[in-house]
Amino acid sequence: MVLISVGLIACGNSDKPLPYLGDSEEVNGxxxxxxxxxxxxLDQDSNTVSNTTLAGQIYVADLFFTSCPSICPKVKQNMxxxxxxxxxxxxxxxxxLSIDYRRDSIPVLKRYxxxxxxxxQRWHLVQLQKEEISQVANQYFNVAFEDExxxxxxxxxxxxxxxxxxxxxxxxxxxxxxxxxxxxxQDIDQxxxxxx
Amino acid sequence: xSDGSGLEKLYPSLVSQDFETYAPAFACIIRYGLDDTVxxxxxxxxxxxxxxxxxxAVEISNIYNxxxxxxxxxxxxxxxxxxxxxxxxxxxx
Numbered sequence: 001m002v003l004i005s006v007g008l009i010a011c012g013n014s015d016k017p018l019p020y021l022g023d024s025e026e027v028n029g030x031x032x033x034x035x036x037x038x039x040x041x042l043d044q045d046s047n048t049v050s051n052t053t054l055a056g057q058i059y060v061a062d063l064f065f066t067s068c069p070s071i072c073p074k075v076k077q078n079m080x081x082x083x084x085x086x087x088x089x090x091x092x093x094x095x096x097l098s099i100d101y102r103r104d105s106i107p108v109l110k111r112y113x114x115x116x117x118x119x120x121q122r123w124h125l126v127q128l129q130k131e132e133i134s135q136v137a138n139q140y141f142n143v144a145f146e147d148e149x150x151x152x153x154x155x156x157x158x159x160x161x162x163x164x165x166x167x168x169x170x171x172x173x174x175x176x177x178x179x180x181x182x183x184x185x186q187d188i189d190q191x192x193x194x195x196x
Numbered sequence: 197x198s199d200g201s202g203l204e205k206l207y208p209s210l211v212s213q214d215f216e217t218y219a220p221a222f223a224c225i226i227r228y229g230l231d232d233t234v235x236x237x238x239x240x241x242x243x244x245x246x247x248x249x250x251x252x253a254v255e256i257s258n259i260y261n262x263x264x265x266x267x268x269x270x271x272x273x274x275x276x277x278x279x280x281x282x283x284x285x286x287x288x289x
Contacts, residue, residue, distance in 0.1 A: 067246040073207060077197050080204070115206040115243050152246050 018162075018170040018191055021141070035167035036139050041097075041126035044109040049095065049124040051167060058191050059093040061140050061161045062175055065100035066112045070151045071158040075175035076116065079160070083123065085185050091192060094123040099137070099144045099154050101130040141172060162187055165195055200267055206243055208236035211267045219260075219271060223279045224286035226256050253279040 022034025040050035047053075060082060064072045079094065086092045098104035104112075109125040128136055137144035137156065144156035162171040162184065170191055173184035202209035209215070214236040218225065229247035233240050251259075253276050261273040 067244060069246040069248055073203055074197065076206075077203055111243065112206070115204060117204045149250070151248060151250065 017194060018187060021169040021172065033168050036163055036169065037167075039136075041124075042106060043120065043124035043126050044106060044113045045120050046106055047120075047124075049126060054093055054095075054165075056165050057091050057093045058165060058170075058188070058195060059095050059163050060188070061095045061097065061163060062159070063097050063099055063137055063140070063142050063144050063156045065098050065152065065154060066104050066108055067100065068152045068154070071176050075158045075160070078175050078178060078181040080116070080118075081178075081181065082160075082185055082188065083118065086188065086192075089192065091195065092122070092188065094118075096123070096125045097136060097140070098125065098127045099133050099156055101128060101133065141169060160184060162191060164191060200263070202236070205239055205241065208234055208239070208241045210263050212237050215263070216268060216271060219268070220282075222260050223253075223256050223282040226251060226259065227283055228286055253283060256283075 020031075020033035024031050024033045026032070036051070038051050040048055040052075043049045060079065062075060062079065064075065079096075083094065098109065104127045106127070109127065110120075113120055113123070113125055133144050133146075140159075140161045142157045142159050142161070144154060146153060147155045158175040160173050160175040160181070161169055164170050171184060171187035173180040173187075175181065197203060200210040214234075218234055225245060226248055228249075230245040233242040235241075257274050257276045257279045260279070264271045264273050
């Protein structure tokens with residue numbers, strides 16, 4: 001009951017479909033919604049993860065880096081909670097984008113993934129290149145930049161983004177805030193019902 | 197996490213009695229990070245801990261004393277001067 005009421009507060013009437021976030025425009029009488037552009041990365045197992053490999057799935061995306069001393073541990077704790085809430089759900093994936101273009105190589109991401117105890121078939125960790133960080137962050141409605149005065153050397157937001165099978169962004173939450181994440185879990189549930 | 201419990205095999209618990217083994221090295225670990233193994237509750241934690249070069253002795257004292265008051269009341273709290281001294285003796289500077 002507690003979970004349900006929190007969800008209602010966080011996302012309003014759950015009978016309403018989740019909104020399409022970002023800019024939409026009408027083309028020839030049809031609404032075209034914002035989509036995350038095509039992508040292709042190598043994950044912690046050196047497997048390709050791309051919009052093609054994630055086809056048919058919905059996914060939760062976040063920005064992080066493995067040596068982040070500030071918000072990342074909290075965000076990862078909340079993501080583990082989401083992972084557990086949908087343990088058997090094959091249609092849900094995770095895409096964690098590391099902004100540490102120097103240190104977070106594939107072997108480092110692999111070790112991190114093992115220590116976190118996550119399933120690499122479902123939860124992909126990838127390293128962004130220096131020149132793509134701000135652009136990719138922006139594509140996922142996040143902000144990230146290098147800042148030598150920030151703890152760990154990078155400033156970034158801890159927002160979790162929910163992407164549907166067509167690449168549309170349908171929900172977001174503050175990954176550091178357990179209550180915000182409770183609402184987000186309801187949103188994921190709703191999107192899973194929508195995609196059928 | 198905020199209850200001191202750590203996270204999986206990535207971050208060790210602060211609540212564990214094993215924290216007390218590492219308490220004398222606390223100031224150096226916070227300031228300069230740690231690229232070594234710590235054993236906590238039977239698990240080897242060896243994912244590198246990041247340095248926090250911007251934290252000063254007052255801030256490190258506050259963190260230490262918070263942990264002590266909350267989970268390790270048998271340990272003595274520290275004064276800033278002690279942390280300053282400890283920081284001068286860290287091997288990695």
